[in-house]
Amino acid sequence: xxxxxxxxxxxxxxxxxxxxxxxxxxxxxxxxxxxxxxxxxxxxxxxxxxxxxxxxxxxxxxxxxxxxxxxxxxxxxxxxxxxxxxxxxxxxxxxxxxxxxxxxxxxxxxxxxxxxxxxxxxxxxxxxxxxxxxxxxxxxxxxxxxxxxxxxxxxxxxxxxxxxxxxxxxxxxxxxxxxxxxxxxxxxxxxxxxxxxxxxxxxxxxxxxxxxxxxxxxxxxxxxxxxxxxxxxxxxxxxxxxxxxxxxxxxxxxxxxxxxxxxxxxxxxxxxxxxxxxxxxxxxxxxxxxxxxxxxxxxxxxxxxxxxxxxxxxxxxxxxxxxxxxxxxxxxxxxxxxxxxxxxxxxxxxxxxxxxxxxxxxxxxxxxxxxxxxxxxxxxxxxxxxxxxxxxxxxxxxxxxxxxxxxxxxxxxxxxxxxxxxxxxxxxxxxxxxxxxxxxxxxxxxxxxxxxxxxxxxxxxxxxxxxxxxxxxxxxxxxxxxxxxxxxx
Amino acid sequence: xxxxxxxxxxxxxxxxxxxxxxxxxxxxxxxxxxxxxxxxxxxxxxxxxxxxxxxxxxxxxxxxxxxxxxxxxxxxxxxxxxxxxxxxxxxxxxxxxxxxxxxxx
Amino acid sequence: xxxxxxxxxxxxxxxxxxxxxxxxxxxxxxxxxxxxxxxxxxxxxxxxxxxxxxxxxxxxxxxxxxxxxxxxxxxxxxxxxxxxxxxxxxxxxxxxxxxxxxxxxxxxxxxxxxx
Numbered sequence: 001x002x003x004x005x006x007x008x009x010x011x012x013x014x015x016x017x018x019x020x021x022x023x024x025x026x027x028x029x030x031x032x033x034x035x036x037x038x039x040x041x042x043x044x045x046x047x048x049x050x051x052x053x054x055x056x057x058x059x060x061x062x063x064x065x066x067x068x069x070x071x072x073x074x075x076x077x078x079x080x081x082x083x084x085x086x087x088x089x090x091x092x093x094x095x096x097x098x099x100x101x102x103x104x105x106x107x108x109x110x111x112x113x114x115x116x117x118x119x120x121x122x123x124x125x126x127x128x129x130x131x132x133x134x135x136x137x138x139x140x141x142x143x144x145x146x147x148x149x150x151x152x153x154x155x156x157x158x159x160x161x162x163x164x165x166x167x168x169x170x171x172x173x174x175x176x177x178x179x180x181x182x183x184x185x186x187x188x189x190x191x192x193x194x195x196x197x198x199x200x201x202x203x204x205x206x207x208x209x210x211x212x213x214x215x216x217x218x219x220x221x222x223x224x225x226x227x228x229x230x231x232x233x234x235x236x237x238x239x240x241x242x243x244x245x246x247x248x249x250x251x252x253x254x255x256x257x258x259x260x261x262x263x264x265x266x267x268x269x270x271x272x273x274x275x276x277x278x279x280x281x282x283x284x285x286x287x288x289x290x291x292x293x294x295x296x297x298x299x300x301x302x303x304x305x306x307x308x309x310x311x312x313x314x315x316x317x318x319x320x321x322x323x324x325x326x327x328x329x330x331x332x333x334x335x336x337x338x339x340x341x342x343x344x345x346x347x348x349x350x351x352x353x354x355x356x357x358x359x360x361x362x363x364x365x366x367x368x369x370x371x372x373x374x375x376x377x378x379x380x381x382x383x384x385x386x387x388x389x390x391x392x393x394x395x396x397x398x399x400x401x402x403x404x405x406x407x408x409x410x411x412x413x414x415x416x417x418x419x420x421x422x423x424x425x426x427x428x429x430x431x432x433x434x435x436x437x438x439x440x441x442x443x444x445x446x447x448x449x450x451x452x453x454x455x456x457x458x459x460x461x462x463x464x465x466x467x468x469x470x471x472x473x474x475x476x477x478x479x480x481x482x483x484x485x486x487x488x489x
Numbered sequence: 490x491x492x493x494x495x496x497x498x499x500x501x502x503x504x505x506x507x508x509x510x511x512x513x514x515x516x517x518x519x520x521x522x523x524x525x526x527x528x529x530x531x532x533x534x535x536x537x538x539x540x541x542x543x544x545x546x547x548x549x550x551x552x553x554x555x556x557x558x559x560x561x562x563x564x565x566x567x568x569x570x571x572x573x574x575x576x577x578x579x580x581x582x583x584x585x586x587x588x589x590x591x592x593x594x
Numbered sequence: 595x596x597x598x599x600x601x602x603x604x605x606x607x608x609x610x611x612x613x614x615x616x617x618x619x620x621x622x623x624x625x626x627x628x629x630x631x632x633x634x635x636x637x638x639x640x641x642x643x644x645x646x647x648x649x650x651x652x653x654x655x656x657x658x659x660x661x662x663x664x665x666x667x668x669x670x671x672x673x674x675x676x677x678x679x680x681x682x683x684x685x686x687x688x689x690x691x692x693x694x695x696x697x698x699x700x701x702x703x704x705x706x707x708x709x
Contacts, residue, residue: 206594210587224582227575231707270593570708
């Protein structure tokens with residue numbers, strides 16, 4: 001409450017990098033990747049420092065320009081925000097480091113827009129004001145609309161056109177929800193809303209909540225709103241796909257958690273049924289469609305839709321059984337780690353083979369042991385094999401569903417079997433196969449992020465109690481008493 | 490409580506079993522060291538001659554049978570690529586979510 | 595009361611244009627109509643009968659908070675108008691690129707990525 005969250009300085013640093021990059025590229029274009037990577041490294045370092053503060057204080061707040069709490073804009077970083085800030089910085093750094101070798105032409109546009117996407121993501125995680133969250137959401141969305149059309153071919157333009165129309169509707173729906181909530185409660189600060197909402201009456205509030213949830217679940221790519229993700233993920237440069245598929249969707253789920261738990265403090269029955277239904281449909285649709293794809297990036301996008309369905313279903317169960325929240329947040333963390341690893345492996349494959357069509361690939365098993373072992377670790381994690389981190393969170397999901405609705409355990413197990421099916425499809429078509437590719441070297445900026453992510457996978461698989469303790473600490477933050485006390489004093 | 494330690498128990502048991510297996514493998518190598526020979530590297534098919542091309546499992550037809558049996562192709566046809574369909578899903582999903590929330594507030 | 599009916603009609607017109615029209619330019623126009631309806635709704639939330647503009651001067655310090663219209667929705671709407679300006683600009687430039695690549699602006703014919 002008295003210290004300043006240092007990780008907030010990451011936002012101006014990345015914003016300055018995004019504006020300096022075009023200026024520097026006029027004289028020396030070779031410096032452009034290094035500016036982006038060093039800005040993200042500075043932001044990651046600040047996030048690591050803030051992490052220690054949050055563990056000690058519980059919540060760190062700051063009022064911008066000194067305006068007191070309900071009238072000014074608040075920066076509030078508690079356990080849930082810190083978790084996301086740390087993961088966004090980590091995956092952002094991995095993606096930027098990977099793209100120093102991956103992207104060779106028009107680097108200015110790529111790095112500048114990627115820094116803006118990171119500004120948007122960090123801003124959503126830091127802010128305590130609902131309209132500020134909308135503005136940062138738009139920053140992230142508009143930068144990703146522009147970056148979707150990076151390769152100027154037919155598929156990219158088509159995917160960008162569809163993404164921009166669908167995304168703008170979603171953000172307009174969010175603004176509609178904010179308008180309804182402002183009309184009912186009269187404030188925009190999230191802690192202040194949490195105090196005023198129980199007193200406000202009428203059917204305006206669930207209307208606003210439903211609109212906000214629909215808008216944020218669009219970004220998280222959950223069932224009715226998932227159609228943009230496979231199209232977009234198959235046409236963008238793979239490091240950006242890593243960031244968008246993992247951190248972009250996780251920030252959608254974070255925003256949904258903020259609205260539903262911090263602002264509205266919900267324990268209603270029908271909301272959790274609708275979250276469970278949407279989660280189950282996402283799981284099944286993602287897994288079933290991933291089994292039929294030929295493009296490796298499209299398949300991985302459907303795979304991440306399926307895994308996010310697990311998280312949403314588990315968060316829906318959480319209002320009946322408190323283990324669901326712990327399981328959901330732990331699985332969100334695990335998804336970010338192994339999905340990023342899967343996309344980076346696909347990035348190396350696309351970089352060396354030039355194509356993402358799995359029917360034309362084959363024989364990568366003998367290419368490089370780091371690639372092979374990273375992919376196997378990520379594959380076994382995503383299926384949920386013991387000793388890898390996917391198992392630690394999936395067993396908690398199975399236990400939580402077994403204690404409330406056992407039919408969901410059956411559905412989860414069947415979807416895990418389908419996950420094994422499509423992961424084996426990728427493994428067989430890409431890594432085994434007729435022609436063998438001669439061993440090659442991967443540049444160190446590409447294999448170091450992969451090795452670190454694989455080490456994290458193994459670490460949380462062998463020592464799951466640490467992950468469960470962290471998720472418990474985050475899940476206990478979902479009740480908003482400490483948040484309100486920290487922000488409003 | 491026992492629930493909190495369940496993944497740790499399973500991980501510990503599996504690591505222990507892997508260690509036992511590795512120990513047995515190492516001990517067996519000590520008893521009889523490995524001898525490499527050309528014959529061992531070839532594909533064995535009970536005395537027949539099989540070309541390597543016949544050994545590949547046809548993955549496409551395997552998955553196709555599974556997909557047709559459960560009717561998964563219909564899911565793929567629904568994602569028709571037409572943006573009006575996707576927008577209809579978004580608006581319909583939003584309306585249903587709002588109705589569920591309003592009627593049961 | 596009439597304002598809210600107008601807002602809902604405009605939102606419905608915007609969604610109709612987005613869902614049922616095939617031309618990409620008509621979809622972008624529908625998006626603009628939809629977001630403008632939300633702006634109208636936001637501004638009308640702050641209205642006060644017989645209110646003065648939210649500019650504090652020396653003369654009206656005393657009764658300012660009782661008579662002024664709410665300035666917060668106006669700030670929100672200004673921000674949102676700027677955001678929608680940039681979104682419309684990007685969408686229209688993407689429509690130009692779409693026309694160059696595909697030769698048509700009909701969304702039923704732009705279906706390369708499906709399944």
